Amino acid sequence: DTAVSQTPKYLVTQMGNDKSIKCEQNLGHDTMYWYKQDSKKFLKIMFSYNNKELIINETVPNRFSPKSPDKAHLNLHINSLELGDSAVYFCASSQDPGPTPYEQYFGPGTRLTVT
Amino acid sequence: QKEVEQDPGPLSVPEGAIVSLNCTYSNSAFQYFMWYRQYSRKGPELLMYTYSSGNKEDGRFTAQVDKSSKYISLFIRDSQPSDSATYLCAMRGYNAGNMLTFGGGTRLMVKP
Numbered sequence: 001d002t003a004v005s006q007t008p009k010y011l012v013t014q015m016g017n018d019k020s021i022k023c024e025q026n027l028g029h030d031t032m033y034w035y036k037q038d039s040k041k042f043l044k045i046m047f048s049y050n051n052k053e054l055i056i057n058e059t060v061p062n063r064f065s066p067k068s069p070d071k072a073h074l075n076l077h078i079n080s081l082e083l084g085d086s087a088v089y090f091c092a093s094s095q096d097p098g099p100t101p102y103e104q105y106f107g108p109g110t111r112l113t114v115t
Numbered sequence: 116q117k118e119v120e121q122d123p124g125p126l127s128v129p130e131g132a133i134v135s136l137n138c139t140y141s142n143s144a145f146q147y148f149m150w151y152r153q154y155s156r157k158g159p160e161l162l163m164y165t166y167s168s169g170n171k172e173d174g175r176f177t178a179q180v181d182k183s184s185k186y187i188s189l190f191i192r193d194s195q196p197s198d199s200a201t202y203l204c205a206m207r208g209y210n211a212g213n214m215l216t217f218g219g220g221t222r223l224m225v226k227p
Contacts, residue, residue, distance in 0.1 A: 004158070048212070106160065
């Protein structure tokens with residue numbers, strides 16, 4: 001009964017490849033997120049998405065694209081992978097935030113290594 | 116300079132010690148302050164959440180916010196080996212949508 005799940009847990013691939021990471025939440029939340037955590041543990045939001053709106057962190061290269069088949073799933077597709085994309089990617093979900101934020105629930109992470 | 120700064124540690128303490136973890140920030144618009152705990156190879160989980168200045172206590176944990184100094188703290192009393200983790204502070208402004216700004220985390224090791 002995992003709340004937020006991600007697959008795969010580990011992903012090793014070569015530069016230039018295209019890969020996808022899948023995320024599913026069973027919490028009934030309207031909003032999902034993708035975060036990138038670098039080797040220094042900095043956690044930076046990449047996208048937030050609900051049924052109505054996609055908010056993109058402006059520093060994210062357009063090689064990264066979120067795809068949501070339904071409100072319980074938010075996948076991350078990455079084109080033309082680069083060495084600098086190596087990181088741990090976390091999916092998260094929450095109720096739709098208003099003036100006050102709600103708790104974000106994180107998945108276990110996908111460790112991406114680009115060689 | 117990053118918007119939210121945290122000493123990465125590691126901070127090593129003996130079991131039973133009082134631990135103080137801190138973050139400084141530069142954006143005066145931040146109103147909501149959170150502490151997340153992240154065990155190795157796991158996702159972060161919310162530990163404490165405070166609004167504006169003041170203190171909040173939950174069991175062995177106390178969160179403190181000093182907006183005038185742009186400084187927040189998390190105190191852990193009677194620390195346990197199970198508290199060994201990375202602690203990340205996170206912040207958000209009022210009505211600022213979904214964007215949390217995280218610090219880089221402080222790695223804490225509590226030795227038995």
